[in-house]
Amino acid sequence: MFLKRLECSACGLEHEWSRLQNLCRSCNKPLFAIVDLAAASYTMTRETLLTRDKSLWRYREVLPLPSDVEPVSLGEGGTPLLHAERVGNDVELWIKDESSNPTQSFKARGMSVAVSMAKYLGATKLAVPSAGNAGGALAAYAARAGMETHVFMPRDTPRANVVECRELGAHVTLIDGLITDCAAEIARRKANEGWFDMSTLKEPYRVEGKKTLGYELAEQLNWRLPDVILYPAGGGTGLIGMWKAFDEMEALGWIGKNRPRMFAVQAAGCAPIVRAFEAGEKNAAEFQNAHTIASGLRVPKAIGDFLMLKILRESNGGAVAIDDEEMIRVAREVGVAEGLFVCPEGAACFAALKLLRSAGTIASGQRVVIFNTGSGIKYLEAYDAD
Ligand SMILES: Cc1ncc(COP(=O)(O)O)c(C=O)c1O
Numbered sequence: 001m002f003l004k005r006l007e008c009s010a011c012g013l014e015h016e017w018s019r020l021q022n023l024c025r026s027c028n029k030p031l032f033a034i035v036d037l038a039a040a041s042y043t044m045t046r047e048t049l050l051t052r053d054k055s056l057w058r059y060r061e062v063l064p065l066p067s068d069v070e071p072v073s074l075g076e077g078g079t080p081l082l083h084a085e086r087v088g089n090d091v092e093l094w095i096k097d098e099s100s101n102p103t104q105s106f107k108a109r110g111m112s113v114a115v116s117m118a119k120y121l122g123a124t125k126l127a128v129p130s131a132g133n134a135g136g137a138l139a140a141y142a143a144r145a146g147m148e149t150h151v152f153m154p155r156d157t158p159r160a161n162v163v164e165c166r167e168l169g170a171h172v173t174l175i176d177g178l179i180t181d182c183a184a185e186i187a188r189r190k191a192n193e194g195w196f197d198m199s200t201l202k203e204p205y206r207v208e209g210k211k212t213l214g215y216e217l218a219e220q221l222n223w224r225l226p227d228v229i230l231y232p233a234g235g236g237t238g239l240i241g242m243w244k245a246f247d248e249m250e251a252l253g254w255i256g257k258n259r260p261r262m263f264a265v266q267a268a269g270c271a272p273i274v275r276a277f278e279a280g281e282k283n284a285a286e287f288q289n290a291h292t293i294a295s296g297l298r299v300p301k302a303i304g305d306f307l308m309l310k311i312l313r314e315s316n317g318g319a320v321a322i323d324d325e326e327m328i329r330v331a332r333e334v335g336v337a338e339g340l341f342v343c344p345e346g347a348a349c350f351a352a353l354k355l356l357r358s359a360g361t362i363a364s365g366q367r368v369v370i371f372n373t374g375s376g377i378k379y380l381e382a383y384d385a386d
């Protein structure tokens, strides 16, 4: 294993990786895993990757977990990058279809890595606040690992997510409130209950799993990153993870200095990052009365807000809000045109592409990647409303 240490993403304070960690003990911001890339590069090269399985554990050298420990895996990662045949119009559009992951969303990536590490470091009971898909993914990986899981979700989370968690053996608590209220409930109870908090970015390894989105994308595009990435951002873990992957790949000598322009796509009813981006703020204020059918985007306050905003600005990207009716309409368009039943979060990115094209923010001919982060099948109430 080439994990060296954990480092605070805000103040740089070092933390040991060899015990369970949540936030920085000095400033309460997220911790990042620092990997010895020079050592990793002896065995993991662009050529050796060609011979490996397609699961995200193909990038084992840049992931945590000692090399003699078996990961908790259900075959996550290795998802298709599909060329959009019709909806791209005048850009070269690619869709990274994450719905083919275990439990049908990209949350599987983070949970495979984070549950593997939590188990290795001795956790026995896990807890997570979830907008829906993260809970399902944690329930699956914890079941696989033989661990106890507690999932806290808003009462109006899509039914499929709730049923899935229960069927996978998780203890499910429905809260009258938002994901932030679920997180507060876990924070209040975790010490007494002996739960390890698996909240995104409050635990250092979900972002490591999500960074494989960046490695896979580069590999599938033959090590030439796209001009633009559109990502549906709630907590922002995928965005932050991909950005980390790009820096690591540059250090490995696999890609150059150029970065895609990164766009965060949010729901009009919950757009804290869009607001903060437009106001030139470094942090995002909590978004009041958050509501959207794109449950994964119903995150009124994200602990990684400052990291997301930095990436959007450094990459000359931006942030776009889409309303729910448009997501539903565009999801049907994508379904008919491309044969993909996308989640509302993914649909929002297609709608954002249209907006950015008509505003001229994205030029014609650009190579654009959209992340369809999950399957529409989990959102039947939203799609079957009429
Ligand atoms: C389908 C889907 N897309 C996007 C997101 C947002 O992900 P992130 O927290 O990485 O921003 C979520 C989170 O729940 C989700 O379930």
Ligand SMILES: [Zn+2]
Pocket (backbone or CB within 6 Å): 008, 009, 010, 011, 012, 013, 024, 025, 026, 027, 028, 029
């Ligand atoms: Zn710190």
